[in-house]
Amino acid sequence: MELAQSTAAHPPDTAPTAARQRVVIVGGGFGGLKLAQDLVDDPVDITLVDRRNFHTFQPLLYQVATAMLDPGAIARSLRAILQDHDNVAVRLATVVGVDWERSEVRTAEDDRIPFDVLVLATGAVTSHYGIPGVEEHAFPLKSTDEALRLRSHVLACFEQADADPSLLDEGVLTFVVVGGGPTGVELAGALTELIGRVLRKDFPRVDVERARVVLVEATDHLLGGFGRSSQDNAYQTLRSRGVEVRLGEKVIGASATGVDLGHEIITTRTLVWTAGVRANPLADALGLAQTAGGRIVVDDDLSVPGRPEVYVIGDLAAGRDADGGLHPQMAGVAQQGAVHVARQLRRRREGLGPTPFEYKNKGIMATIGRNAAVVEVPGGLRFRGRLAWVMWLALHLQRLVGFRNRWEVLSQWAWNYVSYDRTARLMVDAADDLPPRDDGSGSPPRPVPPVPRTRSEV
Numbered sequence: 527m528e529l530a531q532s533t534a535a536h537p538p539d540t541a542p543t544a545a546r547q548r549v550v551i552v553g554g555g556f557g558g559l560k561l562a563q564d565l566v567d568d569p570v571d572i573t574l575v576d577r578r579n580f581h582t583f584q585p586l587l588y589q590v591a592t593a594m595l596d597p598g599a600i601a602r603s604l605r606a607i608l609q610d611h612d613n614v615a616v617r618l619a620t621v622v623g624v625d626w627e628r629s630e631v632r633t634a635e636d637d638r639i640p641f642d643v644l645v646l647a648t649g650a651v652t653s654h655y656g657i658p659g660v661e662e663h664a665f666p667l668k669s670t671d672e673a674l675r676l677r678s679h680v681l682a683c684f685e686q687a688d689a690d691p692s693l694l695d696e697g698v699l700t701f702v703v704v705g706g707g708p709t710g711v712e713l714a715g716a717l718t719e720l721i722g723r724v725l726r727k728d729f730p731r732v733d734v735e736r737a738r739v740v741l742v743e744a745t746d747h748l749l750g751g752f753g754r755s756s757q758d759n760a761y762q763t764l765r766s767r768g769v770e771v772r773l774g775e776k777v778i779g780a781s782a783t784g785v786d787l788g789h790e791i792i793t794t795r796t797l798v799w800t801a802g803v804r805a806n807p808l809a810d811a812l813g814l815a816q817t818a819g820g821r822i823v824v825d826d827d828l829s830v831p832g833r834p835e836v837y838v839i840g841d842l843a844a845g846r847d848a849d850g851g852l853h854p855q856m857a858g859v860a861q862q863g864a865v866h867v868a869r870q871l872r873r874r875r876e877g878l879g880p881t882p883f884e885y886k887n888k889g890i891m892a893t894i895g896r897n898a899a900v901v902e903v904p905g906g907l908r909f910r911g912r913l914a915w916v917m918w919l920a921l922h923l924q925r926l927v928g929f930r931n932r933w934e935v936l937s938q939w940a941w942n943y944v945s946y947d948r949t950a951r952l953m954v955d956a957a958d959d960l961p962p963r964d965d966g967s968g969s970p971p972r973p974v975p976p977v978p979r980t981r982s983e984v
């Protein structure tokens with residue numbers, strides 16, 4: 527009886543009917559979430575499917591990895607974000623394929639979700655380019671889990687150095703970051719500050735002067751896509767703060783104890799890989815045309831050629847600008863793509879034809895560390911230093927989803943700024959992450975001493 531009552535109470539204007547379009551969105555990241563939010567007032571029934579129950583603000587992952595922010599500050603439950611909208615259902619599931627004949631999405635949990643319109647927005651994954659040892663030994667940085675794992679590992683390395691100073695000769699405090707794009711630059715700068723300002727005080731018995739942060743980039747410049755002056759500024763700033771910047775150097779292999787640059791092996795237990803992404807592997811399972819990096823080929827309205835009811839947005843889509851260049855894999859492209867697809871769905875309901883998606887570049891920015899950033903705005907305006915840093919802070923704060931996250935991030939930033947402290951330096955499951963020690967004797971590696979575990983966060 528309860529059930530009958532609650533069904534009858536479902537608002538008639540949002541109750542699913544055969545006439546209402548069923549829009550299934552796969553992925554609740556920047557693109558998928560924005561699309562769901564844009565469609566909440568439309569006469570459609572939306573199912574947002576994600577393998578995680580939360581949305582992650584990836585641009586601040588490096589701050590979680592360097593103990594500046596708690597993970598909860600940059601992630602938010604999808605159900606909490608969308609709970610006020612009767613026409614949106616959130617489904618926790620991993621999509622593994624699409625049954626094109628029956629118009630159903632297939633999930634790893636063996637469910638099928640029928641759709642009239644399907645929007646694929648599963649983003650990108652780390653690409654290791656098949657370099658031997660990298661996938662096994664590198665720390666990627668694309669999720670809160672990975673950021674937490676890296677944070678725990680960095681702290682565990684210091685615990686190890688404290689317990690056994692001889693490990694410094696084995697590179698336990700050498701941190702190699704590969705990839706000189708914004709993430710690599712931001713992470714290298716933040717790691718140097720964490721070590722120099724915070725861990726130095728936490729570990730007074732450790733010879734922190736011997737800690738190294740090495741940033742390796744294959745091209746002859748940092749921050750590809752930025753202007754020369756911003757690239758030079760990032761290079762000079764990082765160097766002045768103690769980062770060893772290696773330009774024109776390529777990683778050709780990695781092991782538990784080192785990173786091979788061909789002419790030199792850097793002895794280290796920490797390789798962070800920010801050097802490449804490829805489309806989410808779901809793209810490979812759909813039988814659709816793809817680019818070299820796995821992105822799904824789309825028409826200029828972001829629909830899949832020959833399948834006007836299927837759209838692809840964000841990092842997964844191979845959208846192109848007027849010159850034929852692929853759109854950058856950035857949050858703004860994903861969000862603008864979402865707004866465009868919402869508009870296309872409205873046009874279709876009105877019997878109108880498709881319009882092309884035009885990405886509007888509103889500028890690019892990267893932070894290098896405390897009081898240091900570079901910002902480039904279309905039209906040639908360039909900012910650097912403290913002003914650029916404040917612009918970077920303000921924009922990222924404004925882009926975070928929800929007031930609670932903004933407040934949490936702002937308060938943690940403010941505390942870090944005035945106190946030079948890092949509030950989130952907790953180790954979570956770190957003991958499993960330390961690579962085994964190789965003493966060169968050929969005998970089995972010595973076990974890593976246990977490290978304290980603290981579990982107080984997500």
Ligand SMILES: Cc1cc2nc3c(=O)[nH]c(=O)nc-3n(C[C@H](O)[C@H](O)[C@H](O)COP(=O)(O)OP(=O)(O)OC[C@H]3O[C@@H](n4cnc5c(N)ncnc54)[C@H](O)[C@@H]3O)c2cc1C
Nearest residue numbers: 553555556557577584585621648649840841855856857860
């Ligand atoms: C460390 C880092 C820093 C970045 N910094 C910036 C920056 O400063 N500025 C900027 O513009 N961009 C930045 N980016 C890039 C930006 O985050 C991406 O371009 C953006 O997230 C792409 O949005 P999306 O919706 O395509 O994918 P995502 O936001 O990655 O979302 C994909 C979603 O799909 C879900 N998913 C994946 N596979 C499945 C599946 N099989 N089934 C169900 N769900 C699935 C995931 O859980 C996720 O929620 C950064 C990225 C990283 C990793």
